[in-house]
Amino acid sequence: MTQTIAAQARPRLLTAAVLVALALPGAAFAQTAKERELEARIAQLESQVQALLGQQQQTAAQVQEVRTAQAAAPAVAAAPIPAGSQPIQATTITPQANPGTKFTVGGMIRIDGMATKTTDGDIAKGTAGRDFYVPGAIPVGGEGPDTYMDAHAKFSRLWFDASTVLDSGDKLGARVEMDFFGGTLGNSAATNTYGATLRHAYLTYNNWLVGQTWSNFMDTNALIDAVDFVGPTDAVVFVRQPQVRYTSGPWTVSIESPETTVQPFGGAARIIAGDNSAIPDVIARYTHKADWGHVSFAGMARQLKYEPAPGLDSTDTGFGATVSGLVKLGDSTDIRYQVSGGEGIGRYIGLATIQQDAMVDAAGNLDALGGWAGYFGVRQVFSPSVRGNLFYARSQWDNDTAWTGLGVTRKVHSVHANVIWSPVPKLDFGVEAIWGERTLESGVDGELMRLHTMARYSF
Template sequence: MIRHKLFGLRVSTLTLACLVALPGIAMADEAREQALEQRINDLEKQLQNLAAEIRAQREAAPPAAPALPAGKLPIQLTTLTPGSPAGTTVKIGGFIKADFMATKAHDGQLADAAVGRILYVPGQTPVGGDSSDVDYDAHAKFSRFNIGIDNVSESGDKAGAFLEMDFFGNALGNQTSTNTYGVTVRHAYAYWNNWLAGQTWSNFMDTAALPDSVDFIGPTDGVIFVRQAQIRYTTGGFSASLENPETTVIPNGGGGAAASDRGAVPDLTLRYGWKGNWGSFGIGALFRSLDIDRAATSSAAAISDSEGGYAFTVGGKWNLGSNDDLRYQVTAGDGMSRYIGLGVTGDAALSADGNLDAIGGFAGYLAWRHVFSSQLRMNLIYARSQYDNPIDLTGTAVNESVQSFRANIFYSPMPKLDVGIELMRAKRELESGVDGSLTRLQFTTKYSF
């Protein structure tokens, strides 16, 4: 009996102890749960803060550009042409060029408004007169700016456009006060893969062979120099184009060549070029239809005639080492004068009965370029063209030949900045044997962008 009571007492005591301990256990579990919930809340706040920082960084910085192959420049990340397809890029360029020149005509005088006062025009060299005083001219009208638009589609098709302008337009002011000139279009064309349409350099011209000169053109007497509207197809080194036709005609008996904007056949040009570490070389051909079509007047009968014209050219650049190169071009044909030297003579002469006679000739230049250092270089340039005028139709007062020699030196104190000085001696001779010469010292500054 006593044992049972003792056992019951022990059970009761243990039960009482458990009952007393249960609230403490429950309180301890509740504290741990509260601490865990607090840690979870703290972690959620930290995650929210981190997410906010990531969003802010993404909004503040543009997306990283994709990796590019070695040697490739990155494209623009944001288009400047929102109306264009995705991936369109824009390039803006040009230069500011100022020219200062002192000119002496030894056998006459250049007129005040002559184009030959601002750049060398072979056909304007005065002949058969008295020597003039030195004339000083300065201008910045050959400064230019351009914009290019290019796009490559997902399928690999290439398209784009190019527009370039300078300030060689007619004077809108005068040299007394404003020296204002109009903006003129140099290039304006669009392209799609192998095709080009618009105004740019003639396909007959080799721009890669042009030498470095202070004058606007340089070897003007013997160089092909034409910009005009055309449709061109290019594949590899070969290109062909149909270009705007224009015929210059010397009146019967002589006089200045007059333009005849007639004819239904565009000028056809063909060119093939090669390039390598040795330099470049190209051959070209020009085929033309020379046309005149004038209605009868009270003093002259109607005139309508056509004559074929053609020319062939070779030229390029030959690297003589790391510091020297030769640039050259030779052109010959009939009825090609409009393409040479800013029109030294006419493409054709007009007979008394209204027929055209194409004028033959040849032209060319040779230029040596030497680089002293990355900042200093020099050029020696000789250019000439000569024509076989039918003097029974043109008379003897037309240009037989023009030529010039020039030496220049350029200093580039920093990239894109050129300072140059050039001395030129030029000569023009008529079919009569009368001639004239011109000397010009020209200084230029040019900053490209």
């Protein structure tokens, strides 16, 4: 603005000065008083011009000083928006959703590193047993001890939630969650690229849930605080699958996707039956919560089905029960446990990597495999930033060796001890020592010793 005023003033003042100069010669000595008046006016105009020029220079210097200070100043994070003020985004992030829908996003960045020693050969590279503790992958009867290291970021995770309370009071919700534990898209020598994996995808309507999530047979509130991705894999119920679930108070009832895993006659590699049962797995759970923790009971009934040859179906009935819970022993100590048993529950234990739901005899007839599994752990909080866990897990199975042979797993068990340090909220660094053993029906066994480290930032 100052520059504009000065630019406009200059030509006018110069024009006035020229006119005055032209008028002066004709009356040089005759009009002394008038000359003095004109000289005074010229002096006044020159003073105004000098003042405008000085103001312009001062303004330019101030602008340059501000620009220099801005360039030298460090970047400052934007201040949070006070509650009740206008949001940065003028429109909703979910324009096609019901009015008032709340959309949230979260996840975690997680890096795992492991040093492993196995007594009977190594675990095959690129398999799940190299990424976390999988007792069914422990080598047995191999060529001798082997030691190796692995690292990956596959368990990093991203999720999206949407929830709405309608004017009618009805509640709607949805969740999609993924990690990167999918198939290898690159190689560990260069890119370490992995595919995204769908973990959860479900909707909720009041007390109903429809979609893929944790099985109702699984008590997520009794899970061990492990550094390993799962922890007590030998015994834990750990399944995600499509289902329809209804919750009423402490009761939860569900029908879930049926799938049968089969141990073929003679001990061949397991089969995931392609011809699913026409009856879903039916599961009911009751949970009692109190100030001291919780206890939960679940029961399951299912039909097992296998087609040994085209047009020939064999079925059997499976059933199982589990009790689990968490008991607080003061403000800094708690116990977590789970015990499961039944026939035809192998798929639900240990990520379906230890044993199968059923065996097959020489005629192709299906027979549910019995077994039990359990874990027990103690969690101790040493300080607001340091905690630790000690736990033991085991499962054991009733193979009919006349059908399965002697090369199938009879039992697996493991001991774990870990320490987790959280220097600031949502940031965890952990280390866990693991000893595990797998024993076959022949009596041959193999051991695993592992030091598992983890860094995790949850957001």
